[in-house]
Amino acid sequence: MSHFQFELIHTDSRTGARVGRWHTPHGIVDTPAFMPVGTLASVKGLLPEQLKQVGTQQVLANTYHLALRPGAEIVEEMGGLHEFMNWDGPILTDSGGFQVFSLAQLTKMDDEQVVFRSHIDGSLFELSPEKAVKIQEQLGADCIMCLDECPPHDVPLEKMQDAVDRTTNWAARCRDAQKRDDQALFGIVQGGTDQKMRERSAEGLLPLEFPGYAIGGLSVGEKPEDMYSTLDFTTPMLPVEKPRYLMGVGRPSDLIEAIIRGVDLFDCVMPTRNGRNGMAFTSQGRVNLRNQKHARDPNPLDPECDSPGSRDYSRAYLRHLFMSREMLGPILISLHNIAFYQKLLRDLRQAILNDQVEEFRAVHLARWNASF
Amino acid sequence: MSHFQFELIHTDSRTGARVGRWHTPHGIVDTPAFMPVGTLASVKGLLPEQLKQVGTQQVLANTYHLALRPGAEIVEEMGGLHEFMNWDGPILTDSGGFQVFSLAQLTKMDDEQVVFRSHIDGSLFELSPEKAVKIQEQLGADCIMCLDECPPHDVPLEKMQDAVDRTTNWAARCRDAQKRDDQALFGIVQGGTDQKMRERSAEGLLPLEFPGYAIGGLSVGEKPEDMYSTLDFTTPMLPVEKPRYLMGVGRPSDLIEAIIRGVDLFDCVMPTRNGRNGMAFTSQGRVNLRNQKHARDPNPLDPECDSPGSRDYSRAYLRHLFMSREMLGPILISLHNIAFYQKLLRDLRQAILNDQVEEFRAVHLARWNASF
Numbered sequence: 181m182s183h184f185q186f187e188l189i190h191t192d193s194r195t196g197a198r199v200g201r202w203h204t205p206h207g208i209v210d211t212p213a214f215m216p217v218g219t220l221a222s223v224k225g226l227l228p229e230q231l232k233q234v235g236t237q238q239v240l241a242n243t244y245h246l247a248l249r250p251g252a253e254i255v256e257e258m259g260g261l262h263e264f265m266n267w268d269g270p271i272l273t274d275s276g277g278f279q280v281f282s283l284a285q286l287t288k289m290d291d292e293q294v295v296f297r298s299h300i301d302g303s304l305f306e307l308s309p310e311k312a313v314k315i316q317e318q319l320g321a322d323c324i325m326c327l328d329e330c331p332p333h334d335v336p337l338e339k340m341q342d343a344v345d346r347t348t349n350w351a352a353r354c355r356d357a358q359k360r361d362d363q364a365l366f367g368i369v370q371g372g373t374d375q376k377m378r379e380r381s382a383e384g385l386l387p388l389e390f391p392g393y394a395i396g397g398l399s400v401g402e403k404p405e406d407m408y409s410t411l412d413f414t415t416p417m418l419p420v421e422k423p424r425y426l427m428g429v430g431r432p433s434d435l436i437e438a439i440i441r442g443v444d445l446f447d448c449v450m451p452t453r454n455g456r457n458g459m460a461f462t463s464q465g466r467v468n469l470r471n472q473k474h475a476r477d478p479n480p481l482d483p484e485c486d487s488p489g490s491r492d493y494s495r496a497y498l499r500h501l502f503m504s505r506e507m508l509g510p511i512l513i514s515l516h517n518i519a520f521y522q523k524l525l526r527d528l529r530q531a532i533l534n535d536q537v538e539e540f541r542a543v544h545l546a547r548w549n550a551s552f
Numbered sequence: 553m554s555h556f557q558f559e560l561i562h563t564d565s566r567t568g569a570r571v572g573r574w575h576t577p578h579g580i581v582d583t584p585a586f587m588p589v590g591t592l593a594s595v596k597g598l599l600p601e602q603l604k605q606v607g608t609q610q611v612l613a614n615t616y617h618l619a620l621r622p623g624a625e626i627v628e629e630m631g632g633l634h635e636f637m638n639w640d641g642p643i644l645t646d647s648g649g650f651q652v653f654s655l656a657q658l659t660k661m662d663d664e665q666v667v668f669r670s671h672i673d674g675s676l677f678e679l680s681p682e683k684a685v686k687i688q689e690q691l692g693a694d695c696i697m698c699l700d701e702c703p704p705h706d707v708p709l710e711k712m713q714d715a716v717d718r719t720t721n722w723a724a725r726c727r728d729a730q731k732r733d734d735q736a737l738f739g740i741v742q743g744g745t746d747q748k749m750r751e752r753s754a755e756g757l758l759p760l761e762f763p764g765y766a767i768g769g770l771s772v773g774e775k776p777e778d779m780y781s782t783l784d785f786t787t788p789m790l791p792v793e794k795p796r797y798l799m800g801v802g803r804p805s806d807l808i809e810a811i812i813r814g815v816d817l818f819d820c821v822m823p824t825r826n827g828r829n830g831m832a833f834t835s836q837g838r839v840n841l842r843n844q845k846h847a848r849d850p851n852p853l854d855p856e857c858d859s860p861g862s863r864d865y866s867r868a869y870l871r872h873l874f875m876s877r878e879m880l881g882p883i884l885i886s887l888h889n890i891a892f893y894q895k896l897l898r899d900l901r902q903a904i905l906n907d908q909v910e911e912f913r914a915v916h917l918a919r920w921n922a923s924f
Contacts, residue, residue: 224880494636
C-alpha cells in the first residue's frame with residue numbers, strides 16, 4: 181500500500197479530533213474532509229472545476245448506480261472514473277451494498293452473495309464480495325469499500341450479529357479478491373448502536389489490516405444522540421494511524437460532533453439534494469429560498485462564503501430562480517452548500533490545530549440555532 | 553442617444569455583410585453578434601461567467617416573462633436587470649409583443665392596447681406601447697424594443713397591412729413614451745414576406761429615427777428561402793449606419809445567410825433549448841448525444857470548440873449524462889452550443905474582414921451537410 185499514507189499532523193489535546201493528510205495516487209486530501217456525492221459520476225449540476233474552486237479535494241461515486249448505468253465495463257473502457265468524469269483528484273467508491281439493501285428489490289441473500297433487481301428496469305443482478313471488488317477495480321477509484329451488510333438500525337440483536345459476522349467474512353473475501361495495488365480497500369465496521377456488536381465487528385476486521393476503516397450503519401434512522409454515543413465507543417476501537425470514514429453523514433452539526441469523536445472522512449448528499457430544493461446552509465442557519473420573505477430581499481445569501489451563489493446574487497433573484505424552476509437556482513445553491521461545507525471543514529481543521537475545536541462547536545451550534 | 557454608437561468597421565466588397573462595433577452603456581458588442589436568450593433573466597443552466605468565457609458579449613431577456621414573474625417592479629427595486637442577473641455587459645429586452653401573440657391567451661386587441669391572460673396563472677394583463685416602454689425602463693436593458701404586432705406569416709395581405717400600420721403607430725407612441733436616455737429603443741419592421749408590406753413598414757418607421765432597427769415576423773413558420781429572399785429586399789431599406797437586428801433567428805446556416813444580407817444582431821433559443829435535449833451543433837454537423845452509437849465513443853464532442861463540454865469529456869460520458877438525466881448534460885451541451893455559435897460569429901467577422909464571407913459560407917454549409 182505504498183501508494184497511500186495517512187499522515188497525522190495534530191490531535192486535539194482535549195478531544196478525539198485530529199488533523200491529517202491522506203496521500204493517494206491522485207493527490208492529497210486534508211482531513212477532516214468532506215466528499216460531495218457524484219452518484220452517477222457527476223455531482224449533480226456542477227462541473228469539476230467548480231467543485232475545486234470551493235475547496236473540494238475528493239469526491240464519491242456510487243458503485244451500485246454506475247454498475248447499472250452505464251455499466252462498469254464502459255467506465256473502464258473509457259479509462260476509469262477519473263477520466264470518465266474528468267476529475268483528476270482522489271475518488272472514493274462505495275461497495276454498492278447500502279443501495280442494494282435500500283434501493284433495489286432484494287431477491288435473495290445468503291453468505292455467498294446478494295441477488296437483487298435493478299430499481300431502473302427490474303433486471304436481475306448478483307453482487308458478491310468478489311464482484312464488488314471487481315467492479316470497483318473497473319471503476320478505478322482511489323479508495324474502495326468492502327461489501328457489507330447494512331441492516332436497519334432497529335433489528336433484533338441476533339440479526340445484527342449475523343450482519344456483523346457476514347460483513348467480517350465478506351471483508352476477508354474482498355481483501356483476498358483485490359488485485360490492484362493502487363486502490364486503498366477500506367473495511368466497514370457495522371453493529372448498529374450496540375457497543376458489543378461494534379466491538380465484535382472491529383475485532384473481526386482489525387486483523388485484516390485494511391489501510392482505512394469506515395463506520396457504516398449510522399445515520400440510517402437512529403437519533404443523533406445515539407449516533408454520537410455510538411461514535412464515542414466506536415472510534416477508539418479503530419487504529420489511530422489509519423483514516424476513519426463515517427459513511428453518509430451528514431448535517432453540519434453531525435460533522436462537528438463526529439470530528440470531535442475522531443472521524444476523518446465524510447460524504448453526504450445533503451448539500452446538493454437540499455440545494456436543489458432551495459434549502460441553503462448558511463453561517464446564520466438554514467435559509468429556504470422559496471420563502472416569500474425573500475421576494476424583495478437585496479442581500480446576498482451568505483457573504484461569509486466564497487461561491488457565486490453565496491455573494492453575487494440577491495436572495496430575491498435566487499428565490500425568483502426557484503419559483504421559475506430555472507436550473508440556475510439548483511446549480512447556485514448546490515455549489516453554495518458545498519462551499520459552505522468545505523469552508524466549515526477548513527475552519528474546523530484550523531480550530532483543531534489551535535486546540536479550539538470545542539469552542540468552535542459552541543459558537544457554531546449557537547449561531548445555527550439548531551436549524552441543521 | 554450619445555450613450556450609443558454603431559461604428560461600422562468594414563463592409564464586404566461583394567455582399568451586404570459588415571463588421572462593426574456597437575457601443576452601449578455596458579460595453580462594446582462586436583457585430584455580427586449572437587445573443588443567448590435568458591428568458592427569465594437566466595440563460596438556462598449557465599452562469600454569466602461561463603457565457604463570457606465562450607465569448608458572449610450581450611444577452612437577451614424576455615419582457616413578457618419577466619413582467620409576469622417576478623414582475624418588473626421587483627427587478628427595478630433590485631437595481632435593474634444587470635444587477636438582478638449579475639450580467640454587467642449589454643442586455644437587450646424584447647417588447648413582450650411576440651409572446652403575447654404566441655404564448656398568452658389573447659383576450660382583446662385594438663389600436664389602444666392588447667389585453668391577455670398570463671400563460672402561468674390565467675391572470676389578466678394589459679400591454680400598450682407606453683406600458684411596454686415603461687416595463688422595459690424598469691427592467692433597464694441597454695437595448696429595448698417597440699411594441700409590435702406580429703401576425704402569422706400567412707395572414708391575408710389586408711390583415712398584414714393592418715399589423716404593419718398598427719406597428720408603425722405603436723412605434724411612434726413608444727418613442728414618445730421613452731423617458732430614459734441611456735436605452736436604445738429599436739423600431740421593428742414587420743410585413744411578413746411581402747416586399748410592399750416591408751416597404752410600407754420601413755417607410756413608416758424610418759422618419760422616427762430610431763438608433764437601431766429590428767426585423768420581426770421572420771422565422772415564424774415560413775420557408776428558409778422565403779426568409780432569405782425577404783432579407784434580400786428588407787435590409788437595403790434600413791439605414792446603413794444603424795444596427796440591424798433579426799429577431800429570433802436562428803440556425804447556424806440562417807445566421808450566415810442573414811449576415812451576408814447585412815444583418816448585425818441575432819438571438820435564438822436553439823443553442824440552449826436543443827442543448828438541453830442532447831442535440832449538439834458541431835464543426836462536423838449535428839450530433840445527437842442520446843444516440844446509442846456514442847455509448848463507447850471515447851472522442852470529445854468537438855475539439856475545435858473551446859468549452860468544457862466540447863473537449864474535456866468523451867461522447868460516452870456525455871451520452872451517459874443524458875441517459876441518466878443528470879443536469880450536467882444539459883449544462884455542458886448548452887454551453888458547448890453557445891461556444892459553437894460564438895466561435896462561428898468570431899470566424900464570420902474575420903471572414904468578412906478578409907472579404908471571404910462567401911467562401912466561408914460554401915465551406916461551412918458543405919461541412920455541416922444540411923444538418924442544421
